[in-house]
Amino acid sequence: MPADADERADERASESREFPGWNDPTAEAxxxxxxxxxxxxxxxxxxxxxxKLGVVPPGARFPAERDLAARLGVSRITLRxxxxxxxxxxxxxxxxxxxxxxxxTGPPPAPEPGEARRRAEDMGPALDDAxxxxxxxxxxxxxxxxxxxxxxxxxELLLSRLAAVDTxxxxxxxxxxxxxxxxxxxxxxxSSLTAAAADVRMRLNDLLNAxxxxxxxxEHSAVQHQAIVAAVLDGDPDAARLAVIEHLDGxxxxxxxxxx
Amino acid sequence: MPADADERADERASESREFPGWNDPTAEAxxxxxxxxxxxxxxxxxxxxxxKLGVVPPGARFPAERDLAARLGVSRITLRxxxxxxxxxxxxxxxxxxxxxxxxTGPPPAPEPGEARRRAEDMGPALDDAxxxxxxxxxxxxxxxxxxxxxxxxxELLLSRLAAVDTxxxxxxxxxxxxxxxxxxxxxxxSSLTAAAADVRMRLNDLLNAxxxxxxxxEHSAVQHQAIVAAVLDGDPDAARLAVIEHLDGxxxxxxxxxx
DNA sequence: GATCAATGGACTGATGTTAGACCAATGAGA
DNA sequence: TCTCATTGGTCTAACATCAGTCCATTGATC
Numbered sequence: 001m002p003a004d005a006d007e008r009a010d011e012r013a014s015e016s017r018e019f020p021g022w023n024d025p026t027a028e029a030x031x032x033x034x035x036x037x038x039x040x041x042x043x044x045x046x047x048x049x050x051x052k053l054g055v056v057p058p059g060a061r062f063p064a065e066r067d068l069a070a071r072l073g074v075s076r077i078t079l080r081x082x083x084x085x086x087x088x089x090x091x092x093x094x095x096x097x098x099x100x101x102x103x104x105t106g107p108p109p110a111p112e113p114g115e116a117r118r119r120a121e122d123m124g125p126a127l128d129d130a131x132x133x134x135x136x137x138x139x140x141x142x143x144x145x146x147x148x149x150x151x152x153x154x155x156e157l158l159l160s161r162l163a164a165v166d167t168x169x170x171x172x173x174x175x176x177x178x179x180x181x182x183x184x185x186x187x188x189x190x191s192s193l194t195a196a197a198a199d200v201r202m203r204l205n206d207l208l209n210a211x212x213x214x215x216x217x218x219e220h221s222a223v224q225h226q227a228i229v230a231a232v233l234d235g236d237p238d239a240a241r242l243a244v245i246e247h248l249d250g251x252x253x254x255x256x257x258x259x260x
Numbered sequence: 261m262p263a264d265a266d267e268r269a270d271e272r273a274s275e276s277r278e279f280p281g282w283n284d285p286t287a288e289a290x291x292x293x294x295x296x297x298x299x300x301x302x303x304x305x306x307x308x309x310x311x312k313l314g315v316v317p318p319g320a321r322f323p324a325e326r327d328l329a330a331r332l333g334v335s336r337i338t339l340r341x342x343x344x345x346x347x348x349x350x351x352x353x354x355x356x357x358x359x360x361x362x363x364x365t366g367p368p369p370a371p372e373p374g375e376a377r378r379r380a381e382d383m384g385p386a387l388d389d390a391x392x393x394x395x396x397x398x399x400x401x402x403x404x405x406x407x408x409x410x411x412x413x414x415x416e417l418l419l420s421r422l423a424a425v426d427t428x429x430x431x432x433x434x435x436x437x438x439x440x441x442x443x444x445x446x447x448x449x450x451s452s453l454t455a456a457a458a459d460v461r462m463r464l465n466d467l468l469n470a471x472x473x474x475x476x477x478x479e480h481s482a483v484q485h486q487a488i489v490a491a492v493l494d495g496d497p498d499a500a501r502l503a504v505i506e507h508l509d510g511x512x513x514x515x516x517x518x519x520x
Numbered sequence: 521g522a523t524c525a526a527t528g529g530a531c532t533g534a535t536g537t538t539a540g541a542c543c544a545a546t547g548a549g550a
Numbered sequence: 551t552c553t554c555a556t557t558g559g560t561c562t563a564a565c566a567t568c569a570g571t572c573c574a575t576t577g578a579t580c
Contacts, residue, residue, distance in 0.1 A: 097576020
């Protein structure tokens with residue numbers, strides 16, 4: 001079909017003329033979808049993130065609907081639809097009246113190993129995307145922290161998070177591990193960075209939660225966490241980079257291993 | 261007014277009970293607004309980003325409305341409203357018929373120095389946020405690249421971008437400088453990273469464009485660019501970090517200097 | 521036991537957004 | 551010179567989302 005071939009050639013030529021870098025990742029990044037979904041879906045996503053990241057731990061309650069809607073920049077109706085979805089999914093419990101509110105129910109049962117693989121396959125290339133992005137964010141954050149130095153308050157916060165994750169009960173481990181990693185991003189002082197780190201952590205969270213918490217892995221992680229903190233407090237960016245990369249490569253290998 | 265004081269104390273206690281980490285940056289990051297504005301506003305923002313970042317250079321045309329709407333995940337009507345806004349702002353020119361389309365008009369006249377300061381003051385704390393985030397992203401990207409190594413193709417791309425910015429005419433300098441920096445992010449291979457880098461660059465772009473392009477600054481930047489590339493190609497993460505930090509600190513200081 | 525402030529629940533009317541179909545104009549190429 | 555594929559321009563009906571208002575419920579406190 002020569003006509004077809006000509007057409008396609010014409011298209012390609014036209015594209016490259018009209019749009020230098022048409023296939024450029026930068027162009028794709030700038031012209032990427034403006035919104036990931038409708039307001040309802042994105043709101044559900046955020047609320048689930050708050051639960052899964054432990055920002056609102058089991059038993060705690062979300063802010064009042066009016067406040068929460070304002071925070072999320074969404075109408076109260078949309079927020080209520082999202083909350084109703086979480087309620088029907090058994091993630092939250094809603095109580096009326098003063099001192100009522102939307103409460104997070106207990107943690108969901110641990111997903112089966114098969115579930116983890118399915119989720120990972122659903123992510124596809126997005127898994128590598130997330131792993132790479134996480135590495136860049138955490139390496140960058142830790143480098144900047146080590147190069148810049150910490151205030152006493154920051155030092156205390158970091159050490160307390162480290163101690164918390166080290167002495168965590170198994171059921172609290174993931175939440176406190178998340179808190180530790182997000183604290184590293186948080187200390188850099190950029191809310192954009194904190195948001196990006198929370199976002200990428202959330203994308204990996206389903207997979208991480210599907211990995212059984214083995215005491216051997218915990219011990220490894222504890223040593224690596226300590227190495228990271230030590231390097232940051234010593235103001236040694238090089239050691240910090242190595243420690244972060246070793247730590248993240250470890251869990252990345254663990255994740256990829258679960259795919260077979 | 262003791263009643264008032266009691267009330268406030270009650271509120272505080274209630275908040276900390278219901279929402280551990282209420283004032284935590286992580287909580288703010290997770291519960292941040294779901295959308296920055298309505299679809300129309302965000303679309304205008306994206307199109308302006310494409311123009312300002314040089315993704316669609318002057319004289320080139322955007323993809324057809326139907327394609328562009330699909331890419332941006334927005335209805336064609338909303339996209340057209342955004343395009344009409346750009347048209348009225350004199351940024352684009354619309355031609356009908358086959359081989360027609362939406363074309364980017366020439367670059368806008370350079371903003372006055374006072375404009376830069378006003379914009380910077382408008383940004384407020386967001387300026388430090390963007391500068392910190394940029395540093396974390398680029399330091400992290402360059403570290404990962406240096407540690408991981410580049411393929412021949414990637415090496416060529418990076419060198420060609422470096423050569424392009426080094427030999428750029430003054431009016432093309434910002435665009436090619438942007439391309440160079442975004443290429444560093446791009447080579448890491450994470451679309452999330454590329455998107456974040458493009459986003460933060462765009463936030464700083466108005467300010468950068470307001471800085472006069474002095475040949476002295478260009479020469480400094482050229483040396484630093486070469487140092488960055490050399491470190492990445494040498495696989496020397498430590499040198500790469502130092503080179504990136506020196507380069508970014510230079511322009512950050514330049515920017516902050518314009519605020520007085 | 522009664523009060524009442526804070527909370528979730530429900531409704532209305534207005535505006536934003538979408539999908540899809542169809543019309544109008546253009547100009548490179550037959 | 552004429553064709554016609556591609557492009558911007560326009561419209562409609564349906565749905566999503568919003569701001570604002572008022573109602574119903576709860577339980578700590580008086």
